[in-house]
Amino acid sequence: MASKNPPDITAQPSSSRHPGIDHVLPSASLKSLAHPLRVRIYDELSAHGPLTASGLGERLGESSGSTSYHLRQLERAGLVREDTTKGKGRERWWERTPGSIAIPDARSLPPGSADRLAVKLVEDEWFRTREQNMRDFLAEGEAAFGPEWLDIATSDTINVRLTPDQLHALVTDIDLVLKRYIDAYKRTPSAGSRPVQIHINAFPLVRGEPTADTSPKEER
Numbered sequence: 001m002a003s004k005n006p007p008d009i010t011a012q013p014s015s016s017r018h019p020g021i022d023h024v025l026p027s028a029s030l031k032s033l034a035h036p037l038r039v040r041i042y043d044e045l046s047a048h049g050p051l052t053a054s055g056l057g058e059r060l061g062e063s064s065g066s067t068s069y070h071l072r073q074l075e076r077a078g079l080v081r082e083d084t085t086k087g088k089g090r091e092r093w094w095e096r097t098p099g100s101i102a103i104p105d106a107r108s109l110p111p112g113s114a115d116r117l118a119v120k121l122v123e124d125e126w127f128r129t130r131e132q133n134m135r136d137f138l139a140e141g142e143a144a145f146g147p148e149w150l151d152i153a154t155s156d157t158i159n160v161r162l163t164p165d166q167l168h169a170l171v172t173d174i175d176l177v178l179k180r181y182i183d184a185y186k187r188t189p190s191a192g193s194r195p196v197q198i199h200i201n202a203f204p205l206v207r208g209e210p211t212a213d214t215s216p217k218e219e220r
Contacts (some may be wrong), residue, residue, distance in 0.1 A: 022099040027115050030103060032077035034118035037062065038070045039125035042079060042096065047133075047195050050083040050095040100182070130199055149194070161211055171202050 025033065033039060040060055045051060051059070053068040060067065071094050074080040079097055086093035103123070109116040134155065141150060162170065178198070185193070 022101065024102045024104055029077040029079055030115060030118045030122070032073055033079060034121045035070065035073075036121070036125055037066065038074055039122055040129065041067060041070055042074065043126070043129050045080060045094060045096040047197060049195075050086055050093045052087070052091060052093055056094075098187075130197075133197055134199070167202060167204070174200055174202075 033042060037060070041056055044056055044059055048059075052064075053071055054064040056062070056067040056071075057064040071080060075082075075094075080094050081097050083093040083095040103119050104115065106116050106119045109119065137153070141153070145153075178200075
């Protein structure tokens with residue numbers, strides 16, 4: 001049975017760093033998500049839409065009993081919910097709870113705390129899945145898609161020097177563009193559309209050096 005009062009993760013404050021984020025996961029939901037298979041289930045529902053426990057099991061190489069158990073844990077945490085528009089009889093379809101999420105900034109959490117360890121696990125699983133999705137496309141994309149998809153898919157690396165304020169402005173502009181497409185197509189996809197995953201990483205290089213100040217110095 002569905003949880004009568006799952007936590008309302010939408011009640012959490014949105015991220016001040018990224019305008020496209022609806023809410024930051026509270027501690028209880030974060031800890032519930034912090035399991036490798038639950039992260040994979042959550043990602044699968046995010047990318048491909050509603051699925052049954054058996055469908056998830058087939059896609060992830062797990063038993064339907066295992067995926068059913070972890071779906072119930074995610075439901076109790078308010079991260080997934082039953083899609084009552086699908087299924088017949090005892091078959092249950094599951095979907096991600098609507099809304100974009102972020103995990104807490106690890107810097108705000110005590111070193112060695114359960115929440116900080118949970119953040120690390122979820123981050124590691126998210127990056128592993130992103131990398132695997134890209135590897136799958138590079139290895140199998142030519143056989144799976146026609147030129148209408150292959151000619152426009154892209155993976156770009158751009159190097160530029162920015163200050164923290166300039167990087168923040170860039171990330172904000174990107175978030176606003178993405179939000180426009182999310183608002184237009186996330187819940188009402190067009191006919192012929194496929195699941196598309198967008199990876200945008202913007203970060204300073206650890207081994208980089210600051211640009212020297214070469215502006216003229218005022219003489220005193």
